[in-house]
Amino acid sequence: MLRILPFALLAPFASAMAQQPVTQPPAPIPVSTYDHERDAPVATARRIRATIRVDGVLDEDVWASAQPITRLTQYDPSEGQPGSQPTDIRFLYDDEALYIGARMHDTLPATARVGRRDMGMSASDWLTVIID
Numbered sequence: 001m002l003r004i005l006p007f008a009l010l011a012p013f014a015s016a017m018a019q020q021p022v023t024q025p026p027a028p029i030p031v032s033t034y035d036h037e038r039d040a041p042v043a044t045a046r047r048i049r050a051t052i053r054v055d056g057v058l059d060e061d062v063w064a065s066a067q068p069i070t071r072l073t074q075y076d077p078s079e080g081q082p083g084s085q086p087t088d089i090r091f092l093y094d095d096e097a098l099y100i101g102a103r104m105h106d107t108l109p110a111t112a113r114v115g116r117r118d119m120g121m122s123a124s125d126w127l128t129v130i131i132d
Contacts, residue, residue, distance in 0.1 A: 041069045045091035045098065052092065058101040066090035066101070089127075102127055 046066045053060070068090050072083045085105050092099040104127065113124060 041071050043067075043069050043089070043091050045093045048092045048094050052094075052097075052099050054099070058090075058103065062092060063090055063101050066092050087127075098131075100129055 044067045046062070048062045050060060050062045052062070068088045070086070070088055072087050072089075073079070074081050074083055085107065087102065087104045089100065089102045092101070104125065106125065
């Protein structure tokens with residue numbers, strides 16, 4: 001009798017499942033055609049012997065000699081599409097540091113946001129540098 005009991009409990013469920021209509025799996029969600037591996041710009045850092053003053057002003061002559069990255073893409077709202085504003089990023093290094101200089105233009109005036117330190121800043125403009 002113990003051998004029949006498990007089958008007897010499963011039989012009603014198997015019968016009910018057999019009567020359910022077969023449905024197609026949901027359609028795949030479209031993803032971006034932007035290929036991060038193939039389309040990402042490559043930066044070249046220039047070695048310098050000059051002194052860089054970290055003050056937010058890129059007025060040292062060595063910045064002009066650095067190779068700029070200008071072909072950047074959006075993350076939001078149109079991932080992979082060209083940036084909507086001109087941006088110029090340059091990299092320099094010496095024995096002590098890696099210097100990243102960026103000029104990020106915007107047609108709208110700059111505004112200051114006040115918020116908690118752990119608040120999301122997705123509504124702001126931002127630049128992410130990933131060193132791999």
